[in-house]
Amino acid sequence: MRASQVDFENAKNQVKLLKKDPGNEVKLQLYALYKQATEGPCKMPKPGVFDFVNKAKWDAWTGLGDLPQETARQNYVDLVSSLSSPESPGQARPGAESKQGAYETLVVTSEDGITKIMLNRPAKKNAITTKMYQELMLALQAAGKDDSALTVLTGNGDYYCSGNDLTNFTDIPPGGVEQKAKDSAVLLRDFVSCFIDFPKPLIAVVNGPAVGISVTLLGLFDAVYASDRATFHTPFSHLGQSPEGCSTYTFPKIMGSAKAAEVLIFGKKLTAGEACAQGLVTQVFPDSTFQKEVWARLKAFAKLPPNAMRASKEVLRRGEREQLHAANAEECRVLQGRWLSDECANAVMAFLSRRAKL
């Protein structure tokens, strides 16, 4: 899954041939990835606040941070490939099959026996909106049934994922905040269930920092490969919230209860090396060779007999599935109450009014 210069040039030409306007958000991502791939990180001065177009372009480009040029090139090729519709097969990169067209927040591609689901809101550090939760559930359901041997989750840009999008809390339905908390608990429970029940090997390619739910879910993956730039942070208490993603079950099992408490109650941020030493991460790679080394390994895994891998996963996970669903239900019940607390409301308001960051 490494794009050559020729793939990149082809993708550049395919963009000009797209039959359907992909919309402004996607065009900004294409612009940002192209600039990052060809010039590296953005060094341009920030445009004035009323220079809307150039400010939007600058935001998209700087949102990619220090993303390596090679990764930007790959992501550009993947994004163009994902925009190809079945009616215009000539637009697709040879060998890379787009699984979507319909996703707004993800890029999903299949190649070499691997379905790659990439979170695609780099300017927002891949924070998970309600739409993205829904699209991830659809993408996982499809990947569980497709003919690929492995499924990979990764992020576009300099972050793997910054967790739940905190603006989700501002969209209050007519039923008020109680209804919002109830709906969110149902959504979260369904979302986490998709990971508990995922039938084939699921691998996280953690390309940069991970926050909140994107960290807790890692306990449900079969392998976690991380760049040495990645960090792992679950600031639930800081946010007036409590753990989810089955981490109350998986983290004590993985790292022991004392280490799990430091991470889940006190919000200790782990480096990639620490997360690996504690068993949350399978292996850490230098950022400069991360993509190359990880994808070479995944391609080799994908050649193993797929039914044997599914059967091995099933037998490994079967014994704990019931406990995982119970932990998920209990975590969602507790969180529903937390979301209605003043502690949570104050923390979210502080972030939204730009008074607080992690």
Ligand SMILES: CCCC/C=C\CC(=O)SCCNC(=O)CCNC(=O)[C@H](O)C(C)(C)COP(=O)(O)OP(=O)(O)OC[C@H]1O[C@@H](n2cnc3c(N)ncnc32)[C@H](O)[C@@H]1OP(=O)(O)O
């Ligand atoms: C169904 C509900 C389930 C609930 C389950 C999950 C719980 C969790 O996941 S808790 C974790 C929630 N996440 C956070 O608290 C992270 C908040 N973000 C930050 O602290 C910082 O943005 C971060 C440290 C991640 C990055 O800092 P910087 O490198 O300085 O970048 P910026 O802050 O300038 O971010 C760029 C851009 O992205 C927006 N952003 C980043 N993260 C989030 C987020 N989680 N929610 C919403 N928006 C986010 C940030 O606001 C910036 O936007 P603009 O200002 O418009 O450029």
